[in-house]
Amino acid sequence: MAESVADKINALIDERWRDLPKPPGNAAIAREIRRETGLSISTGYLWMLRTGQRGNPTGDRLQALAKFFGRPPAYFFDHEVTSADMELAACLRQQGVRMIALRADGLSEQSQRAILELVERARRIEKLDDADD
The missing domain is CATH 1.10.260.40 (lambda repressor-like DNA-binding domains)
Known part of the structure; x- marks a missing residue:
């Protein structure tokens, strides 16, 4: 929509x-x-x-x-821009997030999964997703 x-x-x-x-x-x-x-x-x-x-x-x-x-x-x-696009754009305004995304470009799928696992672990440690549970 x-x-x-x-x-x-x-x-x-x-x-x-x-x-x-x-x-x-x-x-x-x-x-x-x-x-x-x-x-x-x-x-x-x-x-x-x-x-x-x-x-x-x-x-x-x-x-x-x-x-x-x-x-x-x-x-x-x-009109093709969605809320998900807006959320992504907001995240990418943060320099650290943008640098992680840019540096991950070109890595193998296996390496990208490993990085995602590290990010998920860090989010659990910082209790960033507790409200979603």
Whole structure:
């Protein structure tokens, strides 16, 4: 199923503030976008995007969203991008994760499985997946 601009923005907001019980409100998010990017987006416009009342951000607003969430502007209009793609992109923004993935490229399937086993063991040690059990 294709995700709308509203779905994508809401998912990005949830991802960015995943460690909080709920993300901040639109006014706080708009302030944070202005603070981090130097580009302005109004609280009302952000609300319209998040509720689907506007679905085609352009110009400075599109640039602000793209820069703030670390996505290319085209991301908001690519209907083939899924939530799984978004999760992967978020993980790959972390330099260590990106380096592991890049260095594993070209290794045999057996070596890739061995690396995955090490990662799974480290996640168990750090109790990162306890909530999934």
